[in-house]
Amino acid sequence: MPESRTVAIVGAGLVGLGWALVFARAGYVVRAYDPSEEVRGRIMSQAEDSLADLREVGLLNDPQAALSRLSVHDTLAGAVEGAFYVQESVFETVEVKTAVSLELDAVIGAGTLVGSSSSGIPASRFTEQCAHRDRFMIAHPVNPPHLVPVVEIVPAPWTATEGVERVVALMHEVGQVPVRLAREIDGFVLNRLQGVLLNEAWALYEDGIASLADIDATIAHGLGMRWSFMGPFETIDLNAPGGIEDYAARLRGLYADMVRTPPRGPWPDEVIAKATRERRAALPAEDLADRRAWRDARLSRLVAFKTSQGLSD
Secondary structure, X not given: OOOOOEEEEEOOOHHHHHHHHHHHHOOOEEEEEOOOHHHHHHHHHHHXXXXXXHHHOOOOOOHHHHHHOEEEEOOHHHHHOOXXXXXXXXXXXXXXXXXXXXXXXXXXXXXXXXXXXXXXXXXXXXXXXXXXXXXXXXXXXXXXXXXXXXXXXXXXXXXXXXXXXXXXXXXXXXXXXXXXXXXXXXXXXXXXXHHHHHHHHHHHHHOOOOOHHXXXXXXXXXXXXXXXXXXXXXXXXXXXXXXXXXXXXXXXXXXHHHOOOOOOOOOOHHHHHHHHHHHHHHOOHHHHHHHHHHHHHHHHHHHHHHHHOOOOO
C-alpha cells in the first residue's frame, strides 16, 4: 500500500474518465486534468452518472463517496501534486505523448510513477528524453477501463523493474487484471490479437462473404460467448477430447491454410466508406453516444454476473 492515496489522471476523455472511476471507487483520491476546458467541465457530471450505473447493478455501494474523492484541476502541475501515480490518457500520437511526458517529467514528485494508456505506441518512442524515464511505462486498458479490467503493463527498455512491480500490484489492488509483457512490441498483446481478427473481418467483408451485421453476429453470439470468460488457448484445450495437443493435431493444417500471408495491407478507403454507410444505416451518427451508453450498461451487467460467479479474474 503506498503512503500516498492520491493518483492523477492526465487526459480525461472516455478512457481517462474510466480510469478516474477505477481509482475513485477503490478508495483513492483522484485529481483529474484535461487540456480542454469543455472536457474538464463535464468530468464530474459524467462520473456521477457512471457511478450511479455501477450502483444500480450492484458493483458499487456508495457512489457519492467515490465521487467525493474526485476533483478537477485546471493545470497539469496542479493535478499531479502529491500523486504517487499518474495515469496519462492523452491523444495518441508520438508528438502529443512526447510533449506531455516531458511536461510530467518536470513536475512529478520523487518516486512518482507514470503509466500511459497508449494502445499501441511503446513508451520508448515518447519517454527517451525524460530525466526520470525509468519511472514511465505503458499501462494500456480496454475502453472503458472501469468495466473491462484487463490492463497491459509494458516497460520501456529503461523502465525500472521495481516500478513495474509496484504498478502491477496497484492494478491488482484497484480491481484490474494486469497483463505483464516481458518487453516492448508495437500494438502490445491485446491489439495484436484484435488486429488479426479485424484484418480478417475486413477482408471477408471486402470479398462479399458476409455483411457487417453477420460478421458481428459471429463474434457476439459465437466466439464472444466463450471469450467473455476464457481465452483462446483454454478454448481449444476444451474443444478436443485430448485437449490442446489433440486440437492442434486435428486442426493446425486447416488454420495454416486459412491465414492470409501477408495481410492485404491497410483497409481500403472504398471498403471503409461502404462499411460506414452500412453502419450509419443501422445506427445514425447522432445515436452513437446512446449506443455507447447501451454498451456500457450491458458490460456492467456482464461484470456483475462474472463477479457473482467467480469469473472476474
